[in-house]
Amino acid sequence: MSTGLLVLVMLLIVLAVIAVQQRQDAGPIAQRFIEQFAMLVPRMVFALIAAGFIAKLIPKEAIASLLGEDAGLWALPVAVAAGLIVPAGPVIAFAIAAVFAKSGASVPALIAFITSWSIFAAHRILIYELPLLGPTFLRMRILSAMAVPFMAGVIAMIVGLITAFGQPLLTQ
Amino acid sequence: MASFDFLKDPAWRNEVATTAFGKSFWGFAGAAVGFGVLCWLVKGSDDVWAALNEDLSLLVDLMPRVVVALSIAALIWVMMPREKMSALVGSESGMRGLIIATIAGTVTPGGPSSAYALLAAVAVTGADRGALVAYITAWATLGLQRILIWDVPFMGAEFSMLRFAICIPLPIIAGLIARRIPLTLKIKGAES
Numbered sequence: 001m002s003t004g005l006l007v008l009v010m011l012l013i014v015l016a017v018i019a020v021q022q023r024q025d026a027g028p029i030a031q032r033f034i035e036q037f038a039m040l041v042p043r044m045v046f047a048l049i050a051a052g053f054i055a056k057l058i059p060k061e062a063i064a065s066l067l068g069e070d071a072g073l074w075a076l077p078v079a080v081a082a083g084l085i086v087p088a089g090p091v092i093a094f095a096i097a098a099v100f101a102k103s104g105a106s107v108p109a110l111i112a113f114i115t116s117w118s119i120f121a122a123h124r125i126l127i128y129e130l131p132l133l134g135p136t137f138l139r140m141r142i143l144s145a146m147a148v149p150f151m152a153g154v155i156a157m158i159v160g161l162i163t164a165f166g167q168p169l170l171t172q
Numbered sequence: 173m174a175s176f177d178f179l180k181d182p183a184w185r186n187e188v189a190t191t192a193f194g195k196s197f198w199g200f201a202g203a204a205v206g207f208g209v210l211c212w213l214v215k216g217s218d219d220v221w222a223a224l225n226e227d228l229s230l231l232v233d234l235m236p237r238v239v240v241a242l243s244i245a246a247l248i249w250v251m252m253p254r255e256k257m258s259a260l261v262g263s264e265s266g267m268r269g270l271i272i273a274t275i276a277g278t279v280t281p282g283g284p285s286s287a288y289a290l291l292a293a294v295a296v297t298g299a300d301r302g303a304l305v306a307y308i309t310a311w312a313t314l315g316l317q318r319i320l321i322w323d324v325p326f327m328g329a330e331f332s333m334l335r336f337a338i339c340i341p342l343p344i345i346a347g348l349i350a351r352r353i354p355l356t357l358k359i360k361g362a363e364s
Contacts, residue, residue: 002329002330003330005329007329007333008241009240012247015244018251022251025250026175026176027177027178028175030246032249033243033245034188036242036245036321037238037242038192039191039321040321042193043196043200044238044325046200046204047200048230048234050200052223052230053210056222056223091196094323098326101327107331111335114335115313118312119312124284128285133295134358136355136356136358136359137295137357140350140357141304141350143350144347144350145309147345148313152342155338159334165330166331166333167328167330168327169233169327169330169331
């Protein structure tokens with residue numbers, strides 16, 4: 001069992017013990033689990049299969065030279081830009097991350113991509129942020145958070161010099 | 173036991189079935205078949221079988237993680253006092269305000285509808301802009317429910333933990349930057 005899974009299992013055991021002590025009702029927990037499982041797993045299976053085929057179709061060298069270890073710091077602006085222009089929900093965004101990972105993208109590039117998508121997901125801005133908060137808030141938020149995915153990528157590069165922890169499952 | 177009655181509710185079962193096998197599911201299934209055919213035409217059958225083989229071993233690896241991650245997410249969802257945390261956003265100033273906003277964003281569950289609705293509600297009261305930016309940045313990058321439901325299943329636990337650890341200070345930095353940006357804010361629905 002890998003370290004990551006081990007930590008998750010330990011966290012689950014601790015939470016389960018607390019839940020039993022609090023006499024939490026198992027019903028809502030099971031309901032939430034089933035709902036999330038239904039939302040994630042069927043689509044994830046096919047998204048990953050599609051990602052596997054796409055990874056075979058696109059030239060690995062192109063992705064690796066743009067987002068791989070050899071691209072160095074240049075991988076970060078490319079990854080951030082890629083995250084900015086994915087106007088879709090999590091299944092598509094993570095399927096793209098899977099294609100990148102399979103094609104040799106580095107961990108810092110993947111972190112910059114996912115963080116950039118998390119912060120700037122275009123569909124979320126159009127559906128929620130502009131109607132609820134307006135353009136002045138959006139402008140201020142983008143200026144404030146613009147540097148965040150770059151910082152995440154740079155910190156990941158520095159961490160990568162010390163430890164190899166954090167390789168995505170897809171590349172192992 | 174009465175609390176499992178939802179299992180017998182036809183409306184709920186219907187909703188779960190639609191979530192699982194709705195339009196979006198068939199879109200992904202179609203994409204998988206389409207790219208499979210394309211791969212077979214361009215690269216030949218060997219690569220198609222190799223890809224399917226890799227997918228299968230990946231999915232076998234992922235499934236235990238998915239089950240564990242979703243169980244944790246469900247337990248946190250039920251046990252975490254979410255409303256109490258989010259009520260604190262904007263109630264404190266200074267560094268404390270940013271740290272509280274970051275923690276609140278981290279525990280705010282699920283999709284953008286709840287997070288943005290809360291943000292809008294806090295914003296119209298004229299809360300500190302640094303806290304607003306820290307809150308939504310934390311929700312986007314550190315949100316526990318989001319990481320357990322999306323990052324861990326797709327990328328594995330180690331990668332997700334690394335990304336989480338790296339991102340912890342970043343919403344606070346974004347909040348500090350927001351406080352220094354000389355822009356006037358006109359929040360919709362707020363009286364200026």
